[in-house]
Amino acid sequence: MIAIIDYKAGNLTSVELALKHVGADCKVTDKPEEIARADKVIFPGVGTAQSCMDNLRNLGLDLALKDAVNSGKPVMAICIGQQLIFEHSEEDGGVDCLGILPGKVVRFDFEKERNVKVPHMGWNEVEILKPHPILTGFPDRGECYFVHSYYVKVDAPELVYAQTDYEGNRFTCAVGRDNLFATQFHPEKSGEDGLQLLRNFLNWNGKQ
Amino acid sequence: MLSKRLIVCLDVRNKKVTKGVKFKGNIDIGEPVELARQYYLDGVDELVFYDITASAEKRPIDIEMVAEVAKTIFIPFSVGGGISNVDDMRRALLAGAEKVSVNSLAVKNPEIIRQGAQAFGNQCIVLGMDAKKVPVSDTIKSGYEIVIQGGRTPTGKDALEWALQAQELGAGEICLNSIDADGTKEGYELELTRMVSEAVQIPVIASGGGGTCDHIVDVLQQGKADAALIASMVHYGDYTCSGIKEYVSKKGVKMRLK
Structure with a gap:
């Protein structure tokens, strides 16, 4: 079962x-014990860094997510979920995040x-x-849907798997380490x- | 490089996609979910559904349809019509829509934009606006006035000022429809589109007047739009989304191709 963190x-x-369309058995949950029992975890989200971190901490999901990552089960983070696994975000005046991967989240900054x-x-x-099991069969320079004002600056270049160019700013759009x-x-x-x-992701055992 | 988007608009009446034909009323085109799937497989970048009879019938948007569409296509889609408060927005988003669109409601109550943006994020709130060319005056400095109720009722609001105000209130995107060009198939209103798109920092979808691939090229290049909305071009089978995108791409506009 895949737990989708709510x-x-x-x-x-x-x-x-x-x-569900690709055949997954999945469940949206806000219960740490269900995340602990799940075979795999998805950490999605849309929102702002501060409110997301507040909610995660209030529900005890920050620890549940860290436990999942440490347990070795496959974990996939999407959009703000990807941002929150880094150390710090400059959104909302500066927010300390989960610190699972080294790096920070910054806003797109173009000349006015x-x-x-x-x-x-x-x-x-x-x-x-570079290749990753999750990227298997994905066409290089295939297009995906983005909606965000902030992006991650990764402190460990070896964790970066893909990048995207927005108006001359090449930013990281896919990162990974071990089972994450x-x-x-x-x-x-x-x-x-x-x-x-x-x-x-369904077929992934969490190994590179 | 970010691609420009091709968006297909589906007007839904009595659970059928319909298209207004000038002076002839509406004709049915097909089932919303089937058409959505067809355009999805044909490479459309985004879809917009308007429940065009919801407001008149004083009922909320057809949530069952929204949920069915969300199970069928895996690209963003927005919904409008029958959204009268934040709860209606929440239901539509929870059913799987990516964004909700407000138009007349926001003119009457601009705060709905702020409330929606605060509750769900700016990216979820699309401001639909219908603009009509009028003589430049002290109140309408841009020469384009906002009209509501399908263009029948002028509001005295300047289109450019309204776009900037909506951005300030938290709209994440503007769908800009020219009432003068709408239904003509003679091309988008380039002057209006360019004026608004250059003034705001949020994406602008050009709507109204698209009849040929060159119209789409023009509004994305000269009109500076981020996306072009079409309906009848593909509803009657004259064009396919993939064919349009290939043509537009050959003319030098970045598009997502399969």
Whole structure:
């Protein structure tokens, strides 16, 4: 069973529906004990860093997630979930995050006269830097759906699996370490290529 | 590089996708879920569903349909029509919609934008606006006025000011429809689209007037739109989404191709 962590951060329905579509047995849950029992964990989310961290801590889900990562079971984080597994976010005036991976979350910062739109919203190319079981069968420079104003700056380059260019800013869009994999884009909203990543997660044993 | 988006709009009446034909009323095109699936497989980037009779019938949006669509396609889609408060928004988003769209409601009660953005995030709230060309005046400095009720009722609101105000209130995107161009198939209103798109920092979807692939190229290049909305071009089978995107891409606009 796959536990989809419900920390009251926006819409989890699309993740659940996409996982069911590819044949997963999954459940949306806010109970640490269910996450502990699950075979795999998805850490999704839409929202702001501060409210997400508050909710995680209040529900005891921060520890449940760290336990899941430490246990070796496959864990996949999406969008704000990917951001929160790093150490710190500059959103909301600065928020300490889960600190599972080294790095920080920063806002897109373009010169005002360029009038670059933030959030970065829409379909953009995912440039794969090195293979990973979750990326199997995904076309290099295939496009995925993004919607975000912040991105991660990873302190350990060896953890970066894919990057994306937005108006000259090449940012990390997929990271991984051991049994943990995370994307800035939304595989559940990225058509058939996105579903392929979720299928790969279903088949993944958490090893590289 | 971020791709420009092609979005198909489905107007839903009595559980059928319908298309208004000038002076002839509406004709049915097909089942919403089947059409959604068809456009999804044909490579459309996003879909918009408007429950066009919900407001008149004073009922909320058809949530069953939203839930069925969400099970069938795995790209973003937004819904509008029959959204009258934050609870309606919540139901639509929980059923699997990515965004909700407000139009007349926001004109009457701009605070709904702020409330929706605070509850669900800016990216979930799309402001739909219908603009009509009018003589420049002290109140309508941009020369485009916001109209509601399908263009029948002028509001005295300047379109450009309204776009900026909506952005300030927390709208994550603007769907900008030209009432003058709508239904003409003679091309989008490029001047209006460019003016709004260059003034705001949020994405702008151009709507109204799309009849050929070159119209789409023009509104994405000259009009500076982030996305183009179409309906009849594909509803009648004259074009396919993949065909349009290939053409537009060959003209130098970045599009997501299969």
